[in-house]
Amino acid sequence: xxxxxxxxxxxxxxxxxxLAVVTVAALGLAACSGGGGGEPETSDGGVLVYGLDSxxxxxxTPQNQGAASMILNAALHRGLVQYDADGQIVPxxxxxWEDENEQTFTFHLREGLTFHDGSDLTSEDVKATLExxxxxxxxxxxxxxASGISAIETPDDTTVEIELATPDAAFLSFLADVSGxxxxxxxxxxxGPTYVGAGPFQYVSYEQGSSFxxxxxxxxxxxxxxxxxxxxxxxxxxQTARDNALLSGSVDVVSFVGWNSYDQVEQNDSLVLDRxxxxxxxxxxxxxxxxxxxxxxxxxxxxxxxxxxxxxxSALSGQGEPLQGMPIPENSEYFNADYSDYYxxxxxxxxxxxxxxxxxDGFTATMLxxxxxxxxxxxxxxxxxxxxxxxIELEMNLPDWPTRLELGAAGDYDxxxxxxxxxxxDPAFLAEILTxxxxxxxxxxxxxxxxxxxxAKGRATTDVAERKAVYDELSEYVLEQAPIVTLAWRAQAFGxxxxxxxxxxxxxxxTFDSGxxxxxxxxx
Amino acid sequence: MALNIVxxxxxxxxxxxxxxxxxxxxLQLVPGDPARTILTGTGATPTEEAVQALRDQLGLNxxxxxxxxxxxGQLFTGSLGESLQNGQPVLDLVAQRLPRTLVLIGFSxxxxxxxxxxxxxxxxxxxxxxxxxxxxATSVGIAIPSFVAAVLLVYAFGVQLKWLPSGGFVxxxxxPGDFFRGLVLPTAALAIGFTGIIARMTRSAVLGIGNxxxxxxxxxxxxxxxxxxxxxxxxxxxxxxxxVTGLQMGAMxxxxxxxxxxFNYPGLSGLLIDGVTQRDYPIxxxxxxxxxxxxxxxxxxxxxxxxxxxxxxxx
Numbered sequence: 001x002x003x004x005x006x007x008x009x010x011x012x013x014x015x016x017x018x019l020a021v022v023t024v025a026a027l028g029l030a031a032c033s034g035g036g037g038g039e040p041e042t043s044d045g046g047v048l049v050y051g052l053d054s055x056x057x058x059x060x061t062p063q064n065q066g067a068a069s070m071i072l073n074a075a076l077h078r079g080l081v082q083y084d085a086d087g088q089i090v091p092x093x094x095x096x097w098e099d100e101n102e103q104t105f106t107f108h109l110r111e112g113l114t115f116h117d118g119s120d121l122t123s124e125d126v127k128a129t130l131e132x133x134x135x136x137x138x139x140x141x142x143x144x145x146a147s148g149i150s151a152i153e154t155p156d157d158t159t160v161e162i163e164l165a166t167p168d169a170a171f172l173s174f175l176a177d178v179s180g181x182x183x184x185x186x187x188x189x190x191x192g193p194t195y196v197g198a199g200p201f202q203y204v205s206y207e208q209g210s211s212f213x214x215x216x217x218x219x220x221x222x223x224x225x226x227x228x229x230x231x232x233x234x235x236x237x238x239q240t241a242r243d244n245a246l247l248s249g250s251v252d253v254v255s256f257v258g259w260n261s262y263d264q265v266e267q268n269d270s271l272v273l274d275r276x277x278x279x280x281x282x283x284x285x286x287x288x289x290x291x292x293x294x295x296x297x298x299x300x301x302x303x304x305x306x307x308x309x310x311x312x313x314s315a316l317s318g319q320g321e322p323l324q325g326m327p328i329p330e331n332s333e334y335f336n337a338d339y340s341d342y343y344x345x346x347x348x349x350x351x352x353x354x355x356x357x358x359x360x361d362g363f364t365a366t367m368l369x370x371x372x373x374x375x376x377x378x379x380x381x382x383x384x385x386x387x388x389x390x391x392i393e394l395e396m397n398l399p400d401w402p403t404r405l406e407l408g409a410a411g412d413y414d415x416x417x418x419x420x421x422x423x424x425x426d427p428a429f430l431a432e433i434l435t436x437x438x439x440x441x442x443x444x445x446x447x448x449x450x451x452x453x454x455x456a457k458g459r460a461t462t463d464v465a466e467r468k469a470v471y472d473e474l475s476e477y478v479l480e481q482a483p484i485v486t487l488a489w490r491a492q493a494f495g496x497x498x499x500x501x502x503x504x505x506x507x508x509x510x511t512f513d514s515g516x517x518x519x520x521x522x523x524x
Numbered sequence: 525m526a527l528n529i530v531x532x533x534x535x536x537x538x539x540x541x542x543x544x545x546x547x548x549x550x551l552q553l554v555p556g557d558p559a560r561t562i563l564t565g566t567g568a569t570p571t572e573e574a575v576q577a578l579r580d581q582l583g584l585n586x587x588x589x590x591x592x593x594x595x596x597g598q599l600f601t602g603s604l605g606e607s608l609q610n611g612q613p614v615l616d617l618v619a620q621r622l623p624r625t626l627v628l629i630g631f632s633x634x635x636x637x638x639x640x641x642x643x644x645x646x647x648x649x650x651x652x653x654x655x656x657x658x659x660x661a662t663s664v665g666i667a668i669p670s671f672v673a674a675v676l677l678v679y680a681f682g683v684q685l686k687w688l689p690s691g692g693f694v695x696x697x698x699x700p701g702d703f704f705r706g707l708v709l710p711t712a713a714l715a716i717g718f719t720g721i722i723a724r725m726t727r728s729a730v731l732g733i734g735n736x737x738x739x740x741x742x743x744x745x746x747x748x749x750x751x752x753x754x755x756x757x758x759x760x761x762x763x764x765x766x767x768v769t770g771l772q773m774g775a776m777x778x779x780x781x782x783x784x785x786x787f788n789y790p791g792l793s794g795l796l797i798d799g800v801t802q803r804d805y806p807i808x809x810x811x812x813x814x815x816x817x818x819x820x821x822x823x824x825x826x827x828x829x830x831x832x833x834x835x836x837x838x839x
């Protein structure tokens with residue numbers, strides 16, 4: 001029987017209908033009302049709305065907690081020295097300094113420095129902070145640099161004398177990193193976040209996973225030159241949501257723009273894409289005797305087999321540059337073109353080397369990467385295809401990031417994908433990826449005396465020309481040994497509206513210290 | 525009826541106990557160490573001693589049964605533990621995030637039910653071209669995954685037209701206007717599918733009941749069509765709608781993850797996912813338990829509502 005059709009109603013008195021219409025109308029009104037895009041109150045200096053790429057639930061400044069924490073630290077804190085927009089080391093808390101042979105440093109602090117809580121910042125705080133950083137139990141990012149300190153004297157409140165065991169040409173560049181900030185000595189080692197510092201902005205509020213608000217610190221030593229009244233950091237963990245926030249105008253600055261949105265941002269007249277090549281992707285090998293990659297010839301074969309442009313196209317959406325040798329940035333004094341254009345893809349050569357090593361028919365091995373980050377996973381897949389062409393079959397292990405880190409530290413892989421950045425533009429950072437000091441950043445089981453000695457020598461030499469010679473020798477050796485195979489530089493870009501000025505992306509590895517430029521940022 | 529509710533609540537409590545145990549065991553089986561994750565960040569190199577020291581501090585080196593006993597003990601005193609990352613009480617975090625997810629679910633439900641019932645019942649009642657439009661539109665609405673709808677909505681209204689914010693959350697106290705504006709797109713994304721389901725459900729129910737003898741009796745007796753429809757047909761067809769609504773709301777409790785990510789909406793699902801990726805056990809355990817508890821309460825509420833709609837279901 002056909003469904004019964006209702007006879008038309010005499011009058012359409014559906015209360016339900018009315019209620020629905022009213023609700024929809026109310027929502028519509030709410031949608032149209034309310035001016036602006038949800039920006040907070042502004043006054044003459046303005047409040048910058050900044051889209052941050054991840055949450056930092058427990059900010060501990062001396063530790064390495066990722067890029068987002070570095071932006072926050074650069075806003076809240078200052079150390080003895082800092083970087084300017086061009087990556088030069090300039091005064092911060094220390095007004096001037098002298099050094100003898102890069103071994104004895106005397107810093108002169110500015111007069112009248114205070115922390116956000118009003119307490120004085122003296123040489124005692126500097127000493128306490130450096131000792132805290134040097135202590136291996138505290139997992140400080142700059143432990144390596146600070147462990148070279150043999151003595152710290154504080155003859156008066158504004159003078160700090162630092163004596164190093166051996167000369168260290170990279171000492172100042174490490175100190176300029178945002179994690180070298182001076183903290184109040186009472187707060188060191190306390191549980192809880194290290195919000196109190198001596199930087200241009202002070203902590204106002206934090207909501208986990210949501211936002212972080214800071215306001216200008218009036219007693220900052222350079223307060224009159226800080227244009228902003230405050231910064232609201234919105235935590236936008238999802239890359240697409242973050243790009244959309246920039247494109248739709250709900251934030252003023254964003255770190256970092258997704259690679260596949262670069263074109264869109266560049267073509268938008270009201271936005272600026274400020275990019276640099278900073279971090280790089282590379283392959284790590286398990287160099288222990290049982291691993292198929294224990295033989296340098298096999299590792300060299302991999303270096304000749306990989307298609308670096310292929311990695312860039314598939315993993316980085318084309319936003320990067322091939323890295324065919326030592327990961328030393330072009331703008332570094334120690335850059336040597338011979339050692340950066342070392343490996344070209346040459347499959348025949350790769351097969352020859354494999355045969356020489358005793359694997360004419362290739363072999364099977366496991367590749368470790370992570371499915372949590374597209375670019376890590378896609379790099380692994382790209383390399384897998386390349387190595388298949390020379391007979392190396394790779395089984396993929398793609399857990400999430402925490403698991404990948406754990407397996408990496410335990411050496412549970414034959415070959416692995418990793419990405420990192422140098423701590424400073426100084427080649428001393430190479431210790432992090434070539435010696436056991438770097439832990440999961442370095443190839444598992446690799447502890448080469450020649451490399452260790454050359455790195456120590458390069459660090460301790462103060463003459464630039466001599467240092468260059470040492471690093472050239474190191475490059476030659478490392479490229480032949482190939483404990484790692486570098487793949488590509490990754491583009492890192494900040495995106496901001498044309499109303500923002502004074503913010504810039506510090507070139508090379510220092511891109512992560514770009515938060516320093518927040519002190520000179522202004523918005524119209 | 526009251527006794528019934530009490531029995532249901534006790535059964536619910538037993539269920540939560542089982543859920544808590546399962547979550548605890550599952551987390552212990554997943555590889556990845558919370559302490560190492562916290563210290564390693566994105567490339568840091570803690571010493572093994574530092575990692576072990578943090579494990580001691582967080583109680584992760586205690587024997588499993590003791591960790592379990594501590595966890596259960598905490599539950600009985602009403603505490604969900606503390607975040608491994610910064611010691612914040614999980615209950616506080618949940619209390620902060622839960623209302624927002626509830627607001628999102630609530631708005632979506634209200635919009636979907638009102639629109640859905642309206643569309644479905646009128647489609648059934650009037651038929652013709654309107655019915656055909658409704659059938660097509662609801663098919664499309666149900667077929668589109670909510671995250672596809674979300675991305676399209678953000679792109680159209682947030683990025684291109686710039687009528688609405690592309691995401692984020694403004695508390696009601698700060699700016700009621702922006703609070704509602706921020707809810708429009710996420711609600712729409714969730715409601716597209718939900719409305720379709722409710723509309724279909726209503727339409728079928730109304731058509732089915734329209735055939736019943738007792739409805740024809742009502743008309744024969746002389747009641748106005750309007751009254752027949754409203755008092756007898758619609759009210760009785762709402763039972764299946766209620767069931768589906770209850771199920772959908774329950775599903776949304778943990779299922780708004782992608783919507784919250786796309787819109788950067790700081791709700792409960794986001795907290796859960798972050799907890800999993802950081803291996804922050806107390807947060808994961810706490811959020812799962814809260815969601816399970818809400819689900820139990822939701823089902824009890826649906827049953828009570830049934831009692832009002834249909835006296836036959838009261839006992």
